[in-house]
Structures are given as structure tokens and as C-alpha cells.
Amino acid sequence: MSLSMLEQLEALALEAGRMILDIRERGASVVHKDDGSPVTDADRSAEDLIVRGLEKIDPRIPIIAEERIQYSGAPDICEQTFFLVDPLDGTKEFVQGRTDFTVNICLVECGLPRLGVVVAPARNELFSGDGHNAFRCRVSPDGRLIERTAIRTSMPRRALRGIASASHAHADTMRFLERFAVGEILSVGSSLKFCLLAAGEADIYPRIGRTMQWDTAAGDAILRSAGGCTLRLDGQPLNYGPSCAGLNAYANPHFVSFAGQTAFLRSMLLSHEASAATGMA
Numbered sequence: 001m002s003l004s005m006l007e008q009l010e011a012l013a014l015e016a017g018r019m020i021l022d023i024r025e026r027g028a029s030v031v032h033k034d035d036g037s038p039v040t041d042a043d044r045s046a047e048d049l050i051v052r053g054l055e056k057i058d059p060r061i062p063i064i065a066e067e068r069i070q071y072s073g074a075p076d077i078c079e080q081t082f083f084l085v086d087p088l089d090g091t092k093e094f095v096q097g098r099t100d101f102t103v104n105i106c107l108v109e110c111g112l113p114r115l116g117v118v119v120a121p122a123r124n125e126l127f128s129g130d131g132h133n134a135f136r137c138r139v140s141p142d143g144r145l146i147e148r149t150a151i152r153t154s155m156p157r158r159a160l161r162g163i164a165s166a167s168h169a170h171a172d173t174m175r176f177l178e179r180f181a182v183g184e185i186l187s188v189g190s191s192l193k194f195c196l197l198a199a200g201e202a203d204i205y206p207r208i209g210r211t212m213q214w215d216t217a218a219g220d221a222i223l224r225s226a227g228g229c230t231l232r233l234d235g236q237p238l239n240y241g242p243s244c245a246g247l248n249a250y251a252n253p254h255f256v257s258f259a260g261q262t263a264f265l266r267s268m269l270l271s272h273e274a275s276a277a278t279g280m281a
């Protein structure tokens with residue numbers, strides 16, 4: 001029986017996750033990029049493995065991957081169909097010896113995140129979504145899927161449960177959470193934030209700060225597949241694809257991810273005039 005595209009992406013992300021854990025076991029070497037953010041040999045090796053795998057799955061689909069775009073530039077994107085790859089999201093957490101780091105692969109179609117896979121290798125977990133259904137899977141210590149459970153977002157409560165970046169939650173993010181009367185706030189590194197919204201463990205994830213499309217696409221695909229949504233602060237949809245020439249082409253605007261419906265989040269954003277009041281749009 002031939003595997004679906006989602007199953008092939010899951011297998012590839014699991015393989016990359018195993019490689020990352022092996023490198024961590026041996027001791028990863030860390031250098032800092034021009035922007036001061038860390039990169040390790042685990043990021044680079046996992047990305048090479050994923051790119052080779054994606055080229056085998058469908059050589060016609062262009063690949064935008066975090067590390068290679070910095071030295072070889074971006075390929076031409078036709079009709080907004082392409083893979084977005086972040087081989088190791090949450091590199092800071094990885095370097096600090098924490099478990100909230102992930103492997104991310106997303107297929108973008110028509111500017112929308114359609115298929116997404118996020119593997120958290122140190123937590124033995126995989127999340128995925130195909131546009132209709134989302135899954136949380138347990139992974140065995142040798143990297144096999146051993147249990148697949150369907151997940152949905154939970155109906156947001158009156159006191160929203162917030163989730164924010166562990167390493168990059170700026171004052172603007174905290175002000176946003178206060179404005180929306182968020183009660184408890186979980187602090188988590190990497191794209192796991194989207195996955196925890198998708199699994200019903202949090203309600204709202206505002207990101208008032210810099211992210212790139214490869215950081216968010218796979219997690220966002222899973223959240224949307226589970227019934228949630230992601231909007232820019234002005235209430236417009238968050239889309240994927242190059243917005244200009246150069247490296248900033250794949251930078252995201254500020255955004256909010258939500259466990260409920262798009263119309264509800266949009267009316268919340270507009271009624272609170274979040275972007276206008278803070279100048280954060």
C-alpha cells in the first residue's frame with residue numbers, strides 16, 4: 001500500500017528527530033548566526049536529510065528551508081505551492097538541554113498551510129494535520145509511531161488560557177494577553193505552542209515579535225486542521241509565500257493563533273482595536 005503524503009512527511013520528520021537526538025547525545029556544536037541566534041550541526045544535518053527526502057517524495061515542489069535559504073537564496077515559487085522546513089525550531093531550548101524543540105515540515109498550497117508535521121523528539125511526540133483532521137501520536141524511543149489519537153481544539157473558555165514563547169515573549173505580548181484578560185499563561189519554546197492549542201491545552205497564542213514562515217507553517221497547519229485559526233493583528237488571514245524580495249520575504253507579520261473560530265477572533269481583535277491601540281500591526 002502506498003503511503004499518503006502526510007504519512008511520508010511524518011516518517012521523514014521522525015527520521016530527522018532521531019538524528020537530532022543522536023547528535024545531542026554526542027554533543028552538538030553551536031555557532032551564532034549574524035542575527036545572534038544559535039545554530040548547531042543538528043540543525044544543518046537534519047535539514048540536509050529532510051531536503052533529500054522531500055526531493056524524493058516530489059522533486060517538482062520547491063523547498064524553502066531555514067538554513068539553506070541563508071546561503072543559496074530562495075527558489076522561485078510558482079502558484080504558491082512549496083514545502084517550508086524548519087529542521088530544528090527552538091534551537092535555544094535545544095542548546096539549553098530542554099525538551100521543547102521541534103522538527104517542522106509543511107506543504108503550503110495556494111498560500112495556505114495544508115499539511116503539517118511537528119515532531120518533538122525529546123518528548124517522544126508527533127503532531128500532524130491534513131486540513132481536515134489533526135493527530136497527536138506517541139513515538140517509541142527508537143522513533144516509531146506507536147499510538148495515533150485524533151485531536152480537536154477545545155471551546156475557548158471565559159478566562160482564556162494563554163501560551164507564549166519561552167525565549168522571546170516581549171512586553172508587547174504580555175500587554176496583549178492582559179488586554180484579552182487571559183488567566184493562566186503557559187511558557188513554551190518552539191512550534192509546540194500551536195500543537196498545544198490544537199490539542200485543547202491552551203486557547204490563545206499571540207506572537208508580537210519576529211518569526212519566520214518556517215517557524216510557524218507546520219504548527220499552524222495542525223492548528224487549522226484541529227479547528228483553530230491564525231490571523232494577523234489587523235484581523236486579516238495569515239498567509240504563506242514570499243511577500244517581497246530578499247531574506248525578509250519569508251518573515252511573518254505579528255499574529256494571533258486561537259483555538260476557536262476565525263469570526264470570533266476577528267471580532268475580538270477589531271473590537272479591542274488591538275493593533276491601532278498599540279501600534280503593533
Ligand SMILES: Nc1ncnc2c1ncn2[C@@H]1O[C@H](COP(=O)(O)O)[C@@H](OP(=O)(O)O)[C@H]1O
Nearest residue numbers: 037088089090091092165167168189190210215
Ligand atoms: N532574538 C531571537 N533569537 C533567536 N530566535 C529568534 C529571535 N527572535 C525571534 N526568533 C525566532 O523564534 C524562533 C523560536 O520560536 P519561539 O520563541 O516561539 O521558541 C526561532 O526559531 P529557531 O529556533 O528555528 O531559530 C527564531 O526564528
Ligand SMILES: [Mg+2]
Nearest residue numbers: 086089090215
Ligand atoms: Mg524556527
